Amino acid sequence: MRKPEVTNSNTCPIAYALGIFGDKWSLIILRDIFFKGKMYFGEFLDSPEKISTNILASRLLKMEAESIISKTQDTQNLSKYIYRLTHKGKDLLPVLLDMVEWSVKYNPQPGISSDIIKGAPENLLTRLRKEREILINDILVNMNKNV
Amino acid sequence: MRKPEVTNSNTCPIAYALGIFGDKWSLIILRDIFFKGKMYFGEFLDSPEKISTNILASRLLKMEAESIISKTQDTQNLSKYIYRLTHKGKDLLPVLLDMVEWSVKYNPQPGISSDIIKGAPENLLTRLRKEREILINDILVNMNKNV
DNA sequence: TAATACTACTTGTATTATGCAAGTGCTTAT
DNA sequence: ATAAGCACTTGCATAATACAAGTAGTATTA
Numbered sequence: 001m002r003k004p005e006v007t008n009s010n011t012c013p014i015a016y017a018l019g020i021f022g023d024k025w026s027l028i029i030l031r032d033i034f035f036k037g038k039m040y041f042g043e044f045l046d047s048p049e050k051i052s053t054n055i056l057a058s059r060l061l062k063m064e065a066e067s068i069i070s071k072t073q074d075t076q077n078l079s080k081y082i083y084r085l086t087h088k089g090k091d092l093l094p095v096l097l098d099m100v101e102w103s104v105k106y107n108p109q110p111g112i113s114s115d116i117i118k119g120a121p122e123n124l125l126t127r128l129r130k131e132r133e134i135l136i137n138d139i140l141v142n143m144n145k146n147v
Numbered sequence: 148m149r150k151p152e153v154t155n156s157n158t159c160p161i162a163y164a165l166g167i168f169g170d171k172w173s174l175i176i177l178r179d180i181f182f183k184g185k186m187y188f189g190e191f192l193d194s195p196e197k198i199s200t201n202i203l204a205s206r207l208l209k210m211e212a213e214s215i216i217s218k219t220q221d222t223q224n225l226s227k228y229i230y231r232l233t234h235k236g237k238d239l240l241p242v243l244l245d246m247v248e249w250s251v252k253y254n255p256q257p258g259i260s261s262d263i264i265k266g267a268p269e270n271l272l273t274r275l276r277k278e279r280e281i282l283i284n285d286i287l288v289n290m291n292k293n294v
Numbered sequence: 295t296a297a298t299a300c301t302a303c304t305t306g307t308a309t310t311a312t313g314c315a316a317g318t319g320c321t322t323a324t
Numbered sequence: 325a326t327a328a329g330c331a332c333t334t335g336c337a338t339a340a341t342a343c344a345a346g347t348a349g350t351a352t353t354a
Contacts, residue, residue, distance in 0.1 A: 012178070013246065014246055014247060015178075016254045017250045018175070023171065024165045028161070031159070041302050048158075050342090052342055052343065053302080053304085054305085055342080057302080077300090077301085077350080079351070080301060091252065091253075094245040095245040098241040099242055100160040100164075101241075103161070104160055188331050197313095200331080200332065201312085201313085201332085201334085203332090224321075225322085226320060228331070297353080298352080298353070298354095299353085301348100301351095303348085304345100306345085307342100308344105310339100312338080313336100314338095316333100316336105317333080317335100319333100321331105
């Protein structure tokens with residue numbers, strides 16, 4: 001991987017955002033953190049999309065460099081590292097939720113992504129539309145509770 | 148380019164969305180349609196991001212195949228084609244707006260993306276938060292008025 | 295305490311996607 | 325009739341990704 005591109009602060013907002021997380025794998029990782037509560041390198045490898053180790057490493061590095069996630073050593077097991085969302089990263093949840101809402105509307109046979117929102121799969125769409133703030137709070141609160 | 152991957156209807160909503168528009172160039176094109184009012188192949192080539200013709204052609208084809216955009220011949224000039232958003236495509240505006248909102252918050256020196264929203268650059272953030280529905284309507288209404 | 299396994303990576307190579315320059319075919323203006 | 329505009333396509337060099345294997349530090353097991 002080459003040196004992570006320094007954020008171009010002179011581009012338009014969309015281009016700025018795309019330069020940071022506008023690729024498939026970064027968003028898959030963010031999904032796993034938000035909706036699946038994942039924190040470890042090995043957990044990200046388990047996703048059905050099958051990200052490879054070098055790409056995962058490069059994306060984690062880039063998102064850490066962009067202050068979207070933080071990396072800390074696991075005090076319970078020093079060979080593991082914990083990846084968490086920063087505030088800047090948590091603020092990306094609306095983007096992900098809009099994608100979910102759009103997909104639920106247009107994908108004929110959607111699987112449920114929000115595994116972390118237990119017991120509320122069928123009314124997800126309703127909550128996305130009418131209880132957005134509450135839903136966002138629920139996800140953020142449940143995220144790091146080792147579901 | 149290889150045959151556009153058939154939409155996998157069994158994936159999670161995020162993966163479904165990413166499979167359709169989850170790459171830099173598709174979203175740049177959508178930005179140009181939503182915020183710059185672009186409609187022609189040649190107009191998309193003019194963006195500062197400098198998309199190349201083969202990539203532009205492949206993305207337009209894919210988004211057309213996914214019913215995000217439609218392609219019609221320009222009756223005023225038969226050598227030109229007009230690309231417009233379908234309803235499915237217009238429903239992606241919230242995703243783009245969330246990206247703008249996030250970028251405006253975290254990019255120290257943002258350029259203004261919403262060229263189409265004239266006379267309201269400084270209170271964009273306010274509108275994004277408090278008048279979202281009105282803003283969405285404004286953008287969609289102004290989009291195809293050859294600004 | 296030595297050997298095995300776990301965890302987070304890195305490295306090398308084949309494959310795929312992208313960037314760039316040039317060309318093609320149809321339409322329109324001169 | 326000729327040239328210019330427009331939307332592509334094609335060929336090739338370069339860059340990104342996928343896949344398999346290897347490495348180094350920590351933890352577990354015998």
